[in-house]
Amino acid sequence: MKKVILIAALLFSSNSYALTQKIEVLGMVCAFCAQGIEKSFRSDENVKDIFVSLENYFVAIESNDGKIIDEKLIRTIITDAGYDVKKIEVVSDTVSEIRTKYDAK
Amino acid sequence: MLMVKGSSLICALLLISHQTFIYAAPMGFKGSTTTMSTISESYSSVESNYAITSKDSLGVKAYTSKGNGYKLRVGEIVYVRKLLRVNKMHSQTNLWLFTGAGTMSLERNVQNDDHLYLSPTLQFDYETKNVYGLISHQVLRVGHENFDTTKIEGGFSFYETSYNETQPWFILKAKNTNSIDNKNKYTPTLRFINKSIYGEVGVTTDGDPSFHLMYTF
Numbered sequence: 351m352k353k354v355i356l357i358a359a360l361l362f363s364s365n366s367y368a369l370t371q372k373i374e375v376l377g378m379v380c381a382f383c384a385q386g387i388e389k390s391f392r393s394d395e396n397v398k399d400i401f402v403s404l405e406n407y408f409v410a411i412e413s414n415d416g417k418i419i420d421e422k423l424i425r426t427i428i429t430d431a432g433y434d435v436k437k438i439e440v441v442s443d444t445v446s447e448i449r450t451k452y453d454a455k
Numbered sequence: 456m457l458m459v460k461g462s463s464l465i466c467a468l469l470l471i472s473h474q475t476f477i478y479a480a481p482m483g484f485k486g487s488t489t490t491m492s493t494i495s496e497s498y499s500s501v502e503s504n505y506a507i508t509s510k511d512s513l514g515v516k517a518y519t520s521k522g523n524g525y526k527l528r529v530g531e532i533v534y535v536r537k538l539l540r541v542n543k544m545h546s547q548t549n550l551w552l553f554t555g556a557g558t559m560s561l562e563r564n565v566q567n568d569d570h571l572y573l574s575p576t577l578q579f580d581y582e583t584k585n586v587y588g589l590i591s592h593q594v595l596r597v598g599h600e601n602f603d604t605t606k607i608e609g610g611f612s613f614y615e616t617s618y619n620e621t622q623p624w625f626i627l628k629a630k631n632t633n634s635i636d637n638k639n640k641y642t643p644t645l646r647f648i649n650k651s652i653y654g655e656v657g658v659t660t661d662g663d664p665s666f667h668l669m670y671t672f
């Protein structure tokens with residue numbers, strides 16, 4: 351319910367908000383394996399940007415059209431790369447902002 | 456253009472790389488091609504496989520192996536099946552089945568015979584961002600000869616890194632191939648992982664250097 355409210359609020363508010371999906375990934379312990387996730391998402395032309403955080407076990411993706419990416423597609427890409435999805439949430443930060451925040455830590 | 460140059464460079468590096476062969480990350484993500492190479496005093500190989508699904512890959516492999524009066528020249532088709540994958544927040548555990556089928560030219564002293572063979576390998580590995588362990592056993596029988604191989608590997612990373620940084624590891628490898636190895640071979644190894652590139656540098660306790668490079672396209 352919270353997610354629906356957040357999405358609705360973001361859709362009807364300023365365009366400056368981004369719809370970024372933050373995906374907690376199970377088993378993502380090595381960059382050699384995790385690069386499959388990045389390559390697969392980047393091959394989708396609707397994906398504008400992606401950030402992989404090995405330290406915090408999550409992937410953040412942002413779409414080109416400003417809409418959220420189908421969760422089923424996200425789960426398929428993560429599973430095809432060999433991992434499992436623990437949780438998907440929508441956040442208002444852009445991927446660039448998330449990258450800056452976590453790279454600074 | 457840069458991509459083409461980069462790929463050519465990687466291919467060239469693979470062709471000149473040296474190592475004691477391992478199967479640490481035997482296949483990539485669905486739709487990817489993983490290429491690896493081995494050249495050393497006793498063992499040389501080149502292999503490439505394509506991940507048909509997230510659990511299956513099909514590839515080709517050629518290798519030579521020698522020791523204790525034997526010399527093997529092998530060409531095979533390799534099918535890799537991920538039998539089990541357990542993903543936890545801080546770890547992944549895998550059970551693999553490799554099946555190689557091909558032809559072997561077996562040379563011992565002055566005798567030289569050609570054989571068809573089928574060779575299964577079971578591998579179990581466990582990995583976190585800090586520790587790594589692997590155990591595998593390959594069954595390879597040709598005629599009356601037994602070339603079964605057992606490997607055990609374990610190690611740790613020196614420190615955690617971000618996704619874009621190179622992570623260094625120390626790995627100790629132990630290996631024995633029946634008929635070819637008179638004793639267990641031990642190889643202290645430094646491993647470096649940076650996204651698509653996976654490299655290793657090691658020296659066996661007998662003083663033989665070994666290098667490994669693997670790339671996923």
